Amino acid sequence: MADRTGKKISANVLLLSAVSFLNDLSSEIIMPVLPMFLESLGAGGKVIGLVGGLRDGISNVLKVFFGYWSDKTGKRRIFIYSGYFISIIFKLLLAVSRVWPSAVVFSCLERVGKGLRTAARDAVIAESMANERGRGFGIHRSLETAGAILGAVTAFGLFWFLKLEFRSIILIAGIIGFAAIVPIRFISGSEARPQKLTLKLGIAGLPLRLKLFILISGVFALGNFSYMFFVMKAQGIFSGRLSVAAPILLYVLFNIVYSALAVPLGSISDRIGREKVIIFGYICFSVTAAGFAFLTSLAAYVVLFALYGVVHAAIDGNQRAYVADLASEHLKATAIGTFHTATGLAAIPGGLLAGLLWERLSPQATFLYGGLMALLSVFLFLVFNHFADRPNAQAVAKA
Numbered sequence: 599m600a601d602r603t604g605k606k607i608s609a610n611v612l613l614l615s616a617v618s619f620l621n622d623l624s625s626e627i628i629m630p631v632l633p634m635f636l637e638s639l640g641a642g643g644k645v646i647g648l649v650g651g652l653r654d655g656i657s658n659v660l661k662v663f664f665g666y667w668s669d670k671t672g673k674r675r676i677f678i679y680s681g682y683f684i685s686i687i688f689k690l691l692l693a694v695s696r697v698w699p700s701a702v703v704f705s706c707l708e709r710v711g712k713g714l715r716t717a718a719r720d721a722v723i724a725e726s727m728a729n730e731r732g733r734g735f736g737i738h739r740s741l742e743t744a745g746a747i748l749g750a751v752t753a754f755g756l757f758w759f760l761k762l763e764f765r766s767i768i769l770i771a772g773i774i775g776f777a778a779i780v781p782i783r784f785i786s787g788s789e790a791r792p793q794k795l796t797l798k799l800g801i802a803g804l805p806l807r808l809k810l811f812i813l814i815s816g817v818f819a820l821g822n823f824s825y826m827f828f829v830m831k832a833q834g835i836f837s838g839r840l841s842v843a844a845p846i847l848l849y850v851l852f853n854i855v856y857s858a859l860a861v862p863l864g865s866i867s868d869r870i871g872r873e874k875v876i877i878f879g880y881i882c883f884s885v886t887a888a889g890f891a892f893l894t895s896l897a898a899y900v901v902l903f904a905l906y907g908v909v910h911a912a913i914d915g916n917q918r919a920y921v922a923d924l925a926s927e928h929l930k931a932t933a934i935g936t937f938h939t940a941t942g943l944a945a946i947p948g949g950l951l952a953g954l955l956w957e958r959l960s961p962q963a964t965f966l967y968g969g970l971m972a973l974l975s976v977f978l979f980l981v982f983n984h985f986a987d988r989p990n991a992q993a994v995a996k997a
Contacts, residue, residue, distance in 0.1 A: 607727075607734075607737060608726035608727050608734065609786070610722055610723070610726040610785050610786065611723055611726050611727055611734050611737055611738060612737075613781045613782070613784055613785050614678075614719055614722060614723060614738060614781075614785070615737060615738045615740075615741035615742065616741070616781045617678075617682065617778050617779075617781050617782055618738060618741065618742035618745065618778075619741045619742060619744060619745035620745060620774075620775075620777045620778035620780075620781075621682060621685070621742075621745065621775060621778035622742050622743070622745035622746040622749055623745040623746075623748050623749045623752070623774060624686075624689065624749065624771045624772065624774040624775035624777075624778065625685075625689075625746070625749065625771070625775075626745065626746035626747075626748075626749030626750050626753070626853070627749045627750070627752050627753045627756070627767060627768075627770065627771035627774070628689065628692070628749075628753075628767070628768050628771045629746075629749070629750070629825070629849070630750050630753050630754075630829060630845065630846040630849040630850075631753055631757070631764050631767055631768070631842070631846070632705065632826065633646055633826035633829050633830055634764065634829075634833075634842055634845075635701065635764040635765075635768065636649065636698055636701060636702070636705075637830075638764060639695070639696075639697060639698035639701055640697075640698050641698040641701075641702070642957055643830075643953050643956035643957040644950070644953040644954055644956075644957045645698065645702065645953070646824075646826055646827075646830070646953060647823065647824065647826075647827070647949045647950055647951075647952045647953020647954070647956060648702075648946075648949055648950045648953055649702055649705060649706065649824070649826075649949070650823060650824020650825075650826050650827070650945075650949040650952075650953075651823070651824070651945045651946040651947065651948055651949020651950055651952075652702075652706045652709075652946060652949070653705060653706055653708075653709045653824070654709075654819075654824070654941070654942055654945035654946075654949070655942040655943060655945045655946035655949075656706055656707075656709045656710060656713060656942070657709035657710065657711075657712035657713035657716070657938070657942065658713065658938040658939050658940075658941055658942020658943070658945065659713065659939050659942045659943060660710060660713025660714060660939075661713050661716050661717045661934070661935040661938035661939055661942070662717070662932065662935035662936045662938065662939035663935065664677055664681075664713060664714050664715075664717055664718065664935065665717030665718065665721070665932050665933075665934055665935025665936070665938075666932045666935060668717060668718040668721065669721075669928070669929060669930070669932050673718075674718040674719075674721065674722050675718075675782065675785060677714055677715055677717075677718035677719075678715045678718055678719050678722075678782055678785075679715075679779065679782055680711075680714055680715070681711040681712065681713070681714035681715020681716070681718075681719075682711060682715060682775075682778050682779055682782070683711070683779060684708075684710055684711035684714060685708050685709075685710075685711030685712060685775065686711075686772060686775040686776060686778075686779075688704050688705075688707045688708035688710070688711070689708055689768065689771060689772035689775055690769065690772040690773075691704040691707075692704040692705055692708065692768055692772070693765055693766075693768040693769035693771075693772055694765075694769075695765075713938075716934075716938065717932075717934045717935040717938065720735075720918055720922070720934050721930045721934060722785070723735060723738055724918075724919075724922040724930055724934075725930070730868060731868075731919040731922050731923065732864040732865060732866075732867040732868040732872065732915070732916060732919045733861065733864050733865050733868055734864075734919075735864055735915035735916070735918055735919045736860045736861040736862075736863065736864020736865060736915050737861055737864075738915070739856075739860040739861075739864070739911075739914055739915040740857050740858075740860040740861045741857075743853050743856045743857035743860060743910075744857045746853040746856075746857070747850060747853040747854055747857055749771070750846060750849050750850040750853055751850055753767055753771075753846055754843060754846045754847060754850065756770065757839075757842060757843060757846065758839070758843050803926070803929060804924075804925065804929070804933055804936065805924055805925070805926070807924055807983075808921065808924035808925060808933060810982040810983075811920065811921070811924065811937075811979075811982075812921075812936060812937050812940045813940070813978070813982070814975055814978045814979050814982060815917060815937060815940065815941050815975075816940040816941055816943070816944040817944070817971065817974060817975050817978060818880060818883075818941075818971065818972060818975035819940075819941035819942075819944035819945050819948060820944045820945075820947070820948040820951075820971050821887075821948060821952075821967060821968040821969070821970065821971020821972055821974075821975075822883065822945070822948070822968065822971070822972070823945075823948055823949050823952035823964065823968055824949055824952075825849070825852075825906075827952060827956065827961070827964055827965075828852075828890060828902075828903070828906060829845045829848075829849060830845075830961075831890055831961055831965075832844065832845040832848050832899050832903075833845050834894075834961075835894060835895070835896060835899070844896075848899060848900070848903040849903070851900065851903045851904055851907070852903045852904070852906050852907045852910075853907065854907065855903075855904045855905075855906075855907025855908060855911070856907040856908075856910045856911050857911075858907075858911075859907065859908060859911035859912075860910075860911045860914075860915055862911075863875055863911050863912050863915075863916065864915050864916060864919065867916045867919065867920075872916050872917075872919060872920040872923065873920070873979065873983065875912050875916050876912065876913060876916050876917060876920065876979070877976055877979055877980075878912050879908070879909050879910075879911075879912030879913035879916070880913070880972045880973075880975050880976045880979070881972070881973075881976060882905055882908050882909045882912065883906075883909045883913075883968070883969070883972045884968075884969040884970075884972035884973050884976075885905065885969075886902055886905045886906050886909060886969075887965040887966070887968040887969035887972065888965065888966070888969045889901070889902045889905070890902055890961075890965040891961075891962045891965035891966050891969070892962070917937070918934060918937070921933050921934050921937045922934065948971075951967070952964045952967065952968065955967055
C-alpha cells in the first residue's frame with residue numbers, strides 16, 4: 599500500500615498501527631481520567647508521581663528481557679499477542695478497584711503487557727521499513743495517537759454527556775481493548791532468525807554511540823515525568839465538572855498535535871538526522887515545563903498542551919528509530935529493549951521525585967526540575983556526540 603505521496607507503506611506497519619490504534623483507543627479512555635480516579639480514591643501527589651514512574655518503569659525494565667528473548671528465539675508474534683492480552687486483563691481489574699493501593703497495583707501491572715510486546719513490535723516495524731525507519735515509526739505513532747485522540751474524546755463524552763463515573767468509564771475501556779488483538783493474526787513474515795546470544799553479550803555488544811545515547815535518554819527520562827502532573831495542574835484553574843472535563847479536552851489537544859506532527863517530524867529526521875529533531879524535542883519540553891511553572895491562564899495552557907504534543911512527536915518515534923539506526927542488525931530488539939529499560943529505570947525515581955516536589959514544595963518546583971533536566975540532556979547530547987566523533991573514541995572507551 600502507498601500513502602498520498604506514492605511511497606509504499608509496509609503491510610506489517612499498517613497492521614501494527616491498526617493494533618496500536620485500537621489499543622490506544624482503549625487505553626486513552628483511561629489515561630486522562632486516571633489521575634482523577636486515583637485522587638478520588640485518596641491518592642496524593644507523591645503516590646501519583648510514583649504511579650507515573652512505575653507505569654513507565656515496569657514496562658520499560660521488562661522490554662530488554664523480552665527484546666532479548668525475542669531476538670534469541672526469533673519469535674515476534676507471540677510476544678505481541680500476549681502483551682496486548684495481559685494489558686486488557688489488568689484494565690478490567692483496575693475498573694473494579696475500590697481503594698487506591700489496589701488501583702496502583704493494577705494500573706502498574708497493566709504495563710507488564712506493554713513491556714512484553716513493545717520491543718518485538720518495534721523490531722518488526724524497523725525490519726519492515728528498513729530504509730525509512732523514521733517514516734515507518736512516524737506512521738505507527740501517528741495512527742497510535744489518532745486512537746489516543748478518539749479515546750480521550752470518548753472519555754469526555756462518557757463523562758460529560760452520559761455522566762458516567764470513573765469506574766464505569768474504565769470498564770468500558772477494558773472491553774474495547776479486546777478489538778486490538780484481531781489485526782495481529784494477519785501479520786506476515788514477522789519471525790526472525792533465532793540468534794545464539796546471552797543477555798550479557800547482547801548488551802555489551804552495543805556500539806559506543808548507542809550506549810551514549812541510552813545514557814542521555816535516561817537523563818532526560820529522570821525529568822520527563824508523567825503527563826498526569828500536566829493534567830492535575832490544569833485542574834487547578836477550573837471548578838465543578840469542568841475541573842474534569844476541561845483537562846480531558848486539553849489532553850485531546852495534546853494528542854491531536856502529537857498525531858499531526860509524528861509523521862512529518864519522523865520524515866524530517868530521515869533527511870536532516872535524528873539527533874537534531876530529538877534535541878529540538880528536548881528543548882521544547884524545557885520550554886513547556888517552564889510555561890507550566892509560571893503561567894496559569896486557560897490561553898497559556900492551550901498553547902502549552904499543544905507544545906507538549908510537539909515534544910512527543912519529536913521524541914517518541916525518533917528516539918526508537920535512532921536506536922534502531924545505531925544497533926547492529928541481529929540485535930535490534932535487544933537494543934530497543936535496553937533503551938526502554940534505561941529510560942524506565944530512570945522514570946521510577948524521576949516520577950517519585952516529581953511527586954515529592956509537588957507535595958512537599960509546590961507544582962512549580964516539579965516543572966522547574968523537569969525543564970532543567972531537559973536542558974542538561976541537550977548539553978550531554980552535544981558533548982557526547984563530539985566525543986563519539988573523535989577517531990580514538992572507541993579506543994578510549996575500551997581502555
